[in-house]
Amino acid sequence: MSTSDLCYLSISEAADLLQSGKLSPVDLINAHLDRIEATDGRLNSFITLLAEESLEAARNAERSINSGDYLGPLHGIPVGLKDLYYTKGVRTTIGSKILRDFVPDTDAAVTESFKNAGAIIIGKLQMHEFALGPTSINPHDGPAHNPWNVERVTGGSSGGSGSSVAAGQVMGALGSDTGGSVRIPAALCGIVGLKPTFGRVSRYGVYPLSWSLDTVGPMTRTVRDNALVLNTIAGHDSRDPWSVDTPVEDYTLGIENGVEGLRIGIPNEYFFDLIDAEVSRTFDQASHVLEGLGARVERVFIPILERSLAISGSIMMPEAAAVHIDHLRNRADDMGKDVRDRLETGALTPATDYIVAQQARRLFNRDLADVMTNFDLLLTPTVALGAPRIDQPSVTIEGSTLPTVAVLARLTRPFNICGFPTVTVPSGFTKDGMPIGLQIAGRVFDEATVLRAAYAYEQATDWHTRRPPL
């Protein structure tokens, strides 16, 4: 098998080969290190590459597997972590200059989970500074580049996670998602990204952006792989006060059960007001695919969706400012201008605006919960357009010219407000070859149905088999 073919195995394919001894973890890591060396000059996915450490871990994995201590489907699998997950003894920069030399003395809960599962952390991945932006144009590390066209953005804030998975540099990665930061780069890089239910995955040891919105999410090339990673990281953790103590499922079980009879709603409001015509056509085709598979797809009216940006912004910005209040006071010049502007906006928000937004959020969540008494899933596009160019501060959609950042994060935010589990799955390409994502949201803690529908769609199409031209 060529290096590139090895690197484009799915996790579950590689796991079968590793478990049976047909593939050496050391060979698998070496193939990925080669792939990174061959591609990262163009992509800039990595902030910190752990070449020696991951080879050492691969040798350990090989010994363990050979002696019969196989830990499960992530054992020996090369993965990456967005550079806001604490890694004991390994610097964790949060994509910033200010925390360039921060070396945590503990692992994040999810870092621990990966290590306990035998996954091999091959490096720390590029991100938008402090996770506070949707482009991953990082002023301190340079921009992350989209594997489908290196002049394009990856999306953000988990841009390095998106590009590294899409480019075969890692088999899976963790992003974090506060307003879309897993789903935006997953959609723009043509991979699968899941934002689990708020509270499903521990945030212990995750550098915060916005405590009432932050989630941890898997980014992979296939839906089944996504379920495997979720299996590894889901569960209650008393160290995260917002972690919810509710049972964890094996998310691969039943994933092949199809969408026959599932009730899928397409919101009438908000999602289609400002959307590229190609994305819109692709979305219609995807909804027909799901109908063809037996789902009952219909329009649903959710007027409160129009409040999404007002609610999400009034919560996220002041919560982020509360995290960075000392950085704003003492190190403002060391931040990128866009991030500094957002944090200053947050710091100047009156408490009353924040409180009103949190109360509006309760109404929003009540209305969305009401909708889900009639629907199993909601279906929307993930991002309103294909990845724009890195040098493109504004985009034009159907005649309206808008800031790129405003357009990129528009369609993902509603599901951070209500906390629903939400996945993006590849659903086609623009004429100029950039990936398009399909967004599927479900009821709280019903990741299983969300992944089941994504899997059915994925298997009925072949978008996930395409590889970027690297």
Add this chain to the structure above:
Amino acid sequence: MSTSDLCYLSISEAADLLQSGKLSPVDLINAHLDRIEATDGRLNSFITLLAEESLEAARNAERSINSGDYLGPLHGIPVGLKDLYYTKGVRTTIGSKILRDFVPDTDAAVTESFKNAGAIIIGKLQMHEFALGPTSINPHDGPAHNPWNVERVTGGSSGGSGSSVAAGQVMGALGSDTGGSVRIPAALCGIVGLKPTFGRVSRYGVYPLSWSLDTVGPMTRTVRDNALVLNTIAGHDSRDPWSVDTPVEDYTLGIENGVEGLRIGIPNEYFFDLIDAEVSRTFDQASHVLEGLGARVERVFIPILERSLAISGSIMMPEAAAVHIDHLRNRADDMGKDVRDRLETGALTPATDYIVAQQARRLFNRDLADVMTNFDLLLTPTVALGAPRIDQPSVTIEGSTLPTVAVLARLTRPFNICGFPTVTVPSGFTKDGMPIGLQIAGRVFDEATVLRAAYAYEQATDWHTRRPPL
């Protein structure tokens, strides 16, 4: 039985007489209307007296009871509502000039509960304007006066509820408690006041002060009566998004089971830093009474209690300002100066301060919850001194001179932060004849143990049998 004796029956005594037909609801209401007429010129407990309506309700109750339709222990019992509970068709002023003419078109959930239980709402009671202060010196209605000495404050914000129950004008009342507004007037007026667990009683139709701190609480002359009222109003209500769906008990069951073996903690920090010597001595005696009854009383260290005022103030003031933002903009001159100042402070609070306070609250609540793994109850004084004079803006405690309002609300606030059920029960008098309260807090949703301990203490003493000199 004299009018005054009738008015000083407990609810449970009156209920026995009403159920057996030995007492007419009409006679009972007339006795209370007489008592109100005889005393309210001095007390000013009522904002709105519902004389005709309550007589009509009494006649209906008499007919129902005579025909065998006895609804339970509140049937025919005269009660009062703090004037922030919505009463359909009856003005609800919130103690303000701004809402002087507000007539709700629905009942609050607790108003409904009272009506469904056959209780007779005899009037709407005096309060601190917008519930935002601990004195009930109301600039629009005049001050509420303490029945034990009409030159003294009742405490607040539920001052009219405290004075009316203490003076035999009603058999029970509802206050609301955001920082102590049930417990402060209950303590200063010498009655029993319970702040149930946050989420235990519906706040539907309660004019808000601070959405993350507000609770609804019964004020009565005996602990058993308090349990009877709680039985009537407790329970889940989907119309209040913060109402918790957890089972309701019959809070009178087991109330006589005593405190033998209960572990009672006396916090080492905060509660005894600024306290009148008489209150301190009274507290020591009360703790010895409980020890004598078989409780295991010991000191407990809870350092985070020192953060109580910072957390509570940074949450309450901006939440109140969010409620009154339009009043601040358009009607600020129609508010009392103290309330306006507090709301303006809240409106000027940055969101980041509020967010930091909410996060500090989580640590506070975690520490308090940890304490309650070793203790059934916490025991403290309710208020640091006996009721001060109405004309006394500052008080001197052990040589320190402080604003009256700051001293009154100091010891009750911690339990609003963590949401614990907390009761105050009469525990003695100052040398100049003003009542002193003993505060007992318990685990969340364990109102039963809190009331059981209060009952044991009450029955071992005779403070609750004293009547004010009216």
